Amino acid sequence: MNIMETVLVLGVIAIGTYVARAVPILMLAGRVLPVPVQLALRNVGPAVLSALIVVSISTSSFSPGIQVAEVVALVVAGIVARWRRNLIWATGAGLVALWIGLWLF
Amino acid sequence: MDRRAFREGFPLFVPAIPFGLVIGVAAMTSQMPAAGGWLTSVVIFGGASQLATVTLAGTASIWAVMLAALVINSRHLMYSAALSSTFSRQPRWFAVLGPFVLIDQVFALMATKTHLEPTEFRRYYITVGLFFYLTWILVVSVGMMLGPVIPVSWRLDVAPALMFTGLVVLAIDRSPALVAAIVGGSVAYLGINLPERLGIVAGAVAGVAAGGVAEMIAMRRGER
Numbered sequence: 001m002n003i004m005e006t007v008l009v010l011g012v013i014a015i016g017t018y019v020a021r022a023v024p025i026l027m028l029a030g031r032v033l034p035v036p037v038q039l040a041l042r043n044v045g046p047a048v049l050s051a052l053i054v055v056s057i058s059t060s061s062f063s064p065g066i067q068v069a070e071v072v073a074l075v076v077a078g079i080v081a082r083w084r085r086n087l088i089w090a091t092g093a094g095l096v097a098l099w100i101g102l103w104l105f
Numbered sequence: 106m107d108r109r110a111f112r113e114g115f116p117l118f119v120p121a122i123p124f125g126l127v128i129g130v131a132a133m134t135s136q137m138p139a140a141g142g143w144l145t146s147v148v149i150f151g152g153a154s155q156l157a158t159v160t161l162a163g164t165a166s167i168w169a170v171m172l173a174a175l176v177i178n179s180r181h182l183m184y185s186a187a188l189s190s191t192f193s194r195q196p197r198w199f200a201v202l203g204p205f206v207l208i209d210q211v212f213a214l215m216a217t218k219t220h221l222e223p224t225e226f227r228r229y230y231i232t233v234g235l236f237f238y239l240t241w242i243l244v245v246s247v248g249m250m251l252g253p254v255i256p257v258s259w260r261l262d263v264a265p266a267l268m269f270t271g272l273v274v275l276a277i278d279r280s281p282a283l284v285a286a287i288v289g290g291s292v293a294y295l296g297i298n299l300p301e302r303l304g305i306v307a308g309a310v311a312g313v314a315a316g317g318v319a320e321m322i323a324m325r326r327g328e329r
Contacts, residue, residue, distance in 0.1 A: 001163040006141035009167050013158060014148035016175040022204035024185035025192045033186045039324075040317035043285035044180045045153070045276045047312025048173065049269045050286040051293035051305045052157055056266050058297050059164065073263060074270050081271035088123045090271035091264055098263055 069101025107225075110214075110232035117210040118237060122244050124152050127264045129248015130255065131156060134262060136163020139249065146245040150238060151208060153272065154178045155245075156265050165302035176309045184212040191219045191226065199227055206234030281323055285316030 001009070024033065032038075057070050077094030081087065125146075132142025137159055145155040154174040161170045184207050192200045214233055218226055255261055277283050289312025296304030 001137045001141075001167070003138060003141075005167050006137050006162075009137075009158065009162070009170055010141060010144055010148055012171045013145075013154065013174045013178075016171070017149055017151055017154065017178040017181065018205060020175075020178050020181040021185050021207040022201070024182055025189045025200055025204050025207075028186055028189040033182065036317065038183065038186075039320040040313055041180055041183050042320055043282050043316030044176060044309075044313055046273050046282045046286035047289035047316055048157075048177050048305075048309040049153065049273045049276075050290035051308025051312060052160070052173065053266045053269045053273070054290045054293040054308065055297065055302055055305050056160055056269075057263070058294070059302070070263060070266075073267060077267040077270040078274045081274040085275065087120055087268060087271040087275070090274070091123060091127070091267045094267035094270065095260075095264065098260055098267075102260070 067102075068105045069098050072101040073098035107229045107232040110229045111236060113214060114210070114233040114236050117213065118240060121152065121210065121237075121241070124156075124268060125241055125244030126248035126251065127261075127268055128152065128156050128159065129245045129250070130252040130261055131265050132159045132245070133249050133252030135159040143246065143249060146242045149174070149178075150206065150241065151178050151181075152241075153269070156268070160265050161302060161305070165305070166300075169302050169306055173305050173309065176306075176313070181207060184209075188212070188215060188219070191215075194223045195227060199230075203227075203230060203234065206238050208237060210237060279323070281316050281319035284319040285312045288312045288315035 033041075053074065057066050057074065073094040076097035077090045080093040081090035084090065128146070129142075132145070133139060135142050141162075142159045145158055149155055149158070151174075154177040157173045157177055158170055161173060165173075185204060188207070192203065195203070211230070211233055215226075215230055218229055221229065273286050277286060289308045291308075292311040293304045293308025296307040298304075299307065
């Protein structure tokens, strides 16, 4: 990605993010978003992040496709996140599982 | 500055530290110039969207990168809408500048402070907002310094996916969220061979739509 593309990407995301954070405050003045919009926005996080997980693992530069060790790491990270409710533990446990998985498989 | 804001904001910032470090490390392995990776903290200031931006940069089309980040940050519309009546009692300059730092943690704190007097609310908001903003930039910068000294064999390229997994699991508190995650991930997988990593966008759109439908069904069934 060159400098011009970087500037464009950062500019558009920064402005778009500010708009999402500011427009209701500046325009709604106490009114509420339509119910369908509220319902759709509720689950943006899980939907987008799970898509990102799948694509980033599948297209890793280290190997084509998804490695067994990577799947094990994701499962362990998910279990630990649910158990400890803590991202530090989840990421750390996932990395350890990945290293063990890479050694085993 | 509001001391209580520091005291209540700090515990919320601590869990974000490793996230910031991972973003810093990812920025150094990104195909985006390092300065651009660092600037994501300054101009975007949103962990998941920053991580998506530096991870996808150079491997997806710039349109896919922008769309993915903006879809992630679209949830801030809800935060902003929820605080709009409180902000209607604030001066215009604050209503314009304040939303820049309206991230998850700031919203979580401010949603419980809407009963405060306007001046008190503003002081608390500015304190937590600036605290999160400045410390976030610092943590990402530290991550960028650590990035080049960490061996490639440690496979820290997987760390963002692991962190995203943790975030998804923590966000799944009801069945519609689970539906959104499953559909989002499945459609992204089916679209893995789409050009410019458009599978992410396809998965995101399908997941959000499926989550919305599941919300309506849950609402009709009386689930909270």
